[in-house]
Amino acid sequence: MLAEPSITFDPAAAWRVNTQVSLRDEAFGAMAYHHGTRRLVFLKSPELVELVRSLERYESAHQAIDAVVASSQHDRYKTALSSLATSEIICER
Amino acid sequence: MSANSSLRNRFERGLSAPICLTWELTYACNLACTHCLSSSGRRDPNELSTHEAKSLIDEIASMQIFYINVGGGEPMIRRDFFELIEHAVAQKVGVKFSTNGTRIDRAAARRLAGIDYLDVQISIDGADAATSDRLRGAGSYDAARRAMDHLKNANFGPFKISVVMTRESIEQLDDFEGLASMYGAQLRLTRLRPSGRAVEQWDKLHPTLRQNRDLYQWLLARPTVLTGDSFFHLSALGESLEGLNLCGAGRVVCLIDPVGDVYACPFVIHEEFRAGNVRVAGFSDVWTKSELFRSLRGPGNPGACGSCGSYDACRGGCMAAKFFTGLELTDPDPECVFGHGETALAAKRVVLRPTSSPDHSRRIPVSLSAR
Numbered sequence: 001m002l003a004e005p006s007i008t009f010d011p012a013a014a015w016r017v018n019t020q021v022s023l024r025d026e027a028f029g030a031m032a033y034h035h036g037t038r039r040l041v042f043l044k045s046p047e048l049v050e051l052v053r054s055l056e057r058y059e060s061a062h063q064a065i066d067a068v069v070a071s072s073q074h075d076r077y078k079t080a081l082s083s084l085a086t087s088e089i090i091c092e093r
Numbered sequence: 094m095s096a097n098s099s100l101r102n103r104f105e106r107g108l109s110a111p112i113c114l115t116w117e118l119t120y121a122c123n124l125a126c127t128h129c130l131s132s133s134g135r136r137d138p139n140e141l142s143t144h145e146a147k148s149l150i151d152e153i154a155s156m157q158i159f160y161i162n163v164g165g166g167e168p169m170i171r172r173d174f175f176e177l178i179e180h181a182v183a184q185k186v187g188v189k190f191s192t193n194g195t196r197i198d199r200a201a202a203r204r205l206a207g208i209d210y211l212d213v214q215i216s217i218d219g220a221d222a223a224t225s226d227r228l229r230g231a232g233s234y235d236a237a238r239r240a241m242d243h244l245k246n247a248n249f250g251p252f253k254i255s256v257v258m259t260r261e262s263i264e265q266l267d268d269f270e271g272l273a274s275m276y277g278a279q280l281r282l283t284r285l286r287p288s289g290r291a292v293e294q295w296d297k298l299h300p301t302l303r304q305n306r307d308l309y310q311w312l313l314a315r316p317t318v319l320t321g322d323s324f325f326h327l328s329a330l331g332e333s334l335e336g337l338n339l340c341g342a343g344r345v346v347c348l349i350d351p352v353g354d355v356y357a358c359p360f361v362i363h364e365e366f367r368a369g370n371v372r373v374a375g376f377s378d379v380w381t382k383s384e385l386f387r388s389l390r391g392p393g394n395p396g397a398c399g400s401c402g403s404y405d406a407c408r409g410g411c412m413a414a415k416f417f418t419g420l421e422l423t424d425p426d427p428e429c430v431f432g433h434g435e436t437a438l439a440a441k442r443v444v445l446r447p448t449s450s451p452d453h454s455r456r457i458p459v460s461l462s463a464r
Binding site: 022024025026027028031033035038040042044 | 108109159187209211
């Protein structure tokens with residue numbers, strides 16, 4: 001079995017939702033499905049969904065987090081984005 | 094795929110659209126497996142037309158359902174099979190289809206290999222012809238293996254080998270793993286349900302308690318083996334297995350049958366679990382408005398399981414397994430790992446087992462070579 005590709009999340013870089021990914025809004029947040037890896041991922045808060053959708057409007061993930069997320073939550077959402085990068089739901093642009 | 098418990102509670106109250114939608118394209122089948130959950134064999138004259146099927150796919154796409162599980166019957170028997178799956182993937186609706194493999198020759202394998210967002214599951218019920226053919230009919234195992242060879246030669250990529258766990262096949266887990274690895278395929282194991290023709294086979298075929306315990310340990314050690322979340326009743330043994338670990342019927346799962354009837358899950362093709370028909374006002378209308386689905390999304394009644402410390406792990410098990418073995422939905426699963434299901438069955442003076450209501454079994458058996 002091949003090792004998982006190691007993707008490091010650089011919050012200073014510009015990110016977007018992977019073109020292979022579909023997002024479907026749900027009451028708890030959203031479901032993201034990666035058509036390539038066939039992986040289903042749950043975005044467990046509406047704020048995270050908003051952040052993910054906003055990524056392509058900002059020059060860096062840092063800027064998106066600053067604009068969308070309350071400052072007390074920055075670390076939590078950075079971790080969430082990092083995990084979405086690992087599962088290839090978001091990618092650098 | 095994993096979910097914490099608050100998310101699971103959300104799922105139990107239902108979603109805007111299913112995560113896992115199964116669509117049986119036809120009741121026609123060239124095999125006559127003794128445990129067929131949809132009692133397939135003969136085509137139903139009322140099956141959805143190509144036009145209706147395409148409209149349904151359009152609606153599925155607009156509901157943002159990421160993929161559909163296509164089955165039957167044997168879905169490749171439909172003359173518009175490729176037209177329909179190509180219509181789906183063109184709209185980014187992924188297709189995972191189950192087949193007995195008899196229609197996958199070299200040309201079909203090449204065509205399948207050229208389609209994005211497509212997964213193929215070939216069904217066998219034993220790691221050798223003798224074991225598999227006992228349930229699926231003479232020649233069926235070799236036909237499935239030929240299909241696997243064609244897919245491999247066409248560079249399809251990792252297809253799936255799908256096996257229902259019976260008292261016999263469950264003794265061959267390592268052989269299935271070896272077969273999958275030989276083809277570079279993914280192994281998918283699912284639970285036998287007493288649905289369709291398997292009502293008659295259940296007592297003889299369902300795994301013993303000891304076998305289920307062994308299976309649980311085997312699966313825990315192999316999180317990459319796919320299970321369609323079907324063994325959550327075994328999670329009562331300790332650590333949860335991979336998956337959502339809940340009964341998704343009418344909440345995150347449902348079935349559309351070949352005539353457009355919508356059922357709560359693929360294992361309850363019975364009038365008691367029919368939510369509506371897509372021909373009336375579309376699938377979305379059934380999914381959001383059906384009284385049956387609304388009641389399934391309400392607070393569940395744990396019944397006899399409420400006092401068991403493991404209820405949170407197994408959620409009382411599978412609705413279909415209870416219903417078709419003659420248990421109440423508030424009873425424990427017939428394969429409850431603590432034996433509570435067996436006790437509940439033994440305590441009943443009369444056990445009435447419902448039969449699958451639409452039965453499309455062929456009346457005269459036909460040999461594979463004559464099909």
